[in-house]
Amino acid sequence: MAELRWHPLIKDWIMIASHRQNRPQMPKDWCPFCPGSGKVPDNYDVYKYDNDFPALSQNPPVPDDVATEIYKTREAYGKCEVILYSPEHTKTLPELPVDHVKKLVDLWTERFVELSKDEKIKYIFIFENRGEMVGVTMPHPHGQIYGYSYIPKKLELEVEACKEHYDAKGSCLICDMLKDEIDFGERIIFENEDFIVFLPFFSEYPYGVYIASKKHKQNLAQFSESEKFNLAKTIRDTAGTLDSLFGFQFPYMMCMHQNPVNSGDFSSFYHFHIEFFPPMRARDKQKFNASSETGAWAHANPTKPEEKAEELRIAYKKFISQNE
Numbered sequence: 001m002a003e004l005r006w007h008p009l010i011k012d013w014i015m016i017a018s019h020r021q022n023r024p025q026m027p028k029d030w031c032p033f034c035p036g037s038g039k040v041p042d043n044y045d046v047y048k049y050d051n052d053f054p055a056l057s058q059n060p061p062v063p064d065d066v067a068t069e070i071y072k073t074r075e076a077y078g079k080c081e082v083i084l085y086s087p088e089h090t091k092t093l094p095e096l097p098v099d100h101v102k103k104l105v106d107l108w109t110e111r112f113v114e115l116s117k118d119e120k121i122k123y124i125f126i127f128e129n130r131g132e133m134v135g136v137t138m139p140h141p142h143g144q145i146y147g148y149s150y151i152p153k154k155l156e157l158e159v160e161a162c163k164e165h166y167d168a169k170g171s172c173l174i175c176d177m178l179k180d181e182i183d184f185g186e187r188i189i190f191e192n193e194d195f196i197v198f199l200p201f202f203s204e205y206p207y208g209v210y211i212a213s214k215k216h217k218q219n220l221a222q223f224s225e226s227e228k229f230n231l232a233k234t235i236r237d238t239a240g241t242l243d244s245l246f247g248f249q250f251p252y253m254m255c256m257h258q259n260p261v262n263s264g265d266f267s268s269f270y271h272f273h274i275e276f277f278p279p280m281r282a283r284d285k286q287k288f289n290a291s292s293e294t295g296a297w298a299h300a301n302p303t304k305p306e307e308k309a310e311e312l313r314i315a316y317k318k319f320i321s322q323n324e
Contacts, residue, residue: 002015002018003061004063004074004075017055031089040084048082055146056076056079057078058077058078061076077149079121080147082144089140104232108126108220109220109223112258113221115145121147121148122262123151124146125256127146128142128252128254130252131250133251133279134252158257162269172270173271175216177212178196187306189316192230193214194215194227195212197210198309205279205287206281207281207308209242210276211235212272213227218266218271220258237316239254242315245311250280251278252278254276255275255276256274257272
């Protein structure tokens with residue numbers, strides 16, 4: 001069973017996907033994403049794989065007959081894709097050459113454009129969950145893409161905030177955030193011609209870095225070839241910086257924020273960026289989202305962003321020196 005159910009208290013849709021509970025645990029000596037499995041081509045660099053247990057489908061089942069005036073249901077329409085980063089089972093983003101990661105950026109772009117053609121899809125969310133700490137059961141390097149038939153609440157709030165700022169100031173909120181970060185300087189980790197990596201003033205996580213495009217662009221399809229190459233390098237080096245912090249593969253959630261699709265024109269006020277949510281606050285301590293964060297959306301960061309930014313700058317220099 002798969003359907004959307006309306007949460008009237010927060011005015012958002014919840015994906016109910018009970019069939020995903022039956023996903024099998026993969027044998028330790030077999031991986032469906034490795035060449036030779038019969039599930040993927042024998043030769044590939046990066047690859048789009050339709051999720052075997054999708055929460056959203058372009059041919060969704062009819063919702064259960066449980067709706068009321070308050071409790072609404074909708075078809076779980078959309079698309080869920082897996083994006084394989086490499087045929088090598090243990091290679092992660094920081095270990096891949098930049099030219100290879102550029103192929104990944106190209107595939108993300110291709111899928112963004114293709115999914116945008118479905119007018120029922122309103123938001124395309126590209127993301128990666130990395131590490132057992134964030135629930136990953138498949139170690140083969142991969143990310144995912146969800147195409148939603150609605151704009152999820154957090155993204156809706158972000159878009160509304162950007163629109164309100166534009167209406168009041170006549171400028172892009174994220175462009176103005178970048179100006180503040182550049183002027184202050186202490187929270188910037190590194191930058192190149194096209195992208196800047198920083199630990200935001202308001203960071204919810206000790207190492208919750210952002211990547212933002214320096215130019216006011218809204219999505220992957222608007223980037224030039226050189227910008228996509230620099231994005232590939234920026235993403236690889238950001239993940240490598242996190243790994244260099246404590247000398248092990250750093251768990252994280254990487255979330256790409258682009259403009260909604262098939263929902264109007266956002267070009268004047270929305271701005272491409274990537275948010276990282278790494279659930280570590282020290283080498284041996286996890287940052288939990290407990291009652292305040294989960295129940296009240298009231299986040300508490302137990303560290304000072306300016307101090308953690310300095311740690312990240314040192315880790316970045318270490319990663320670059322080891323990969324020159």
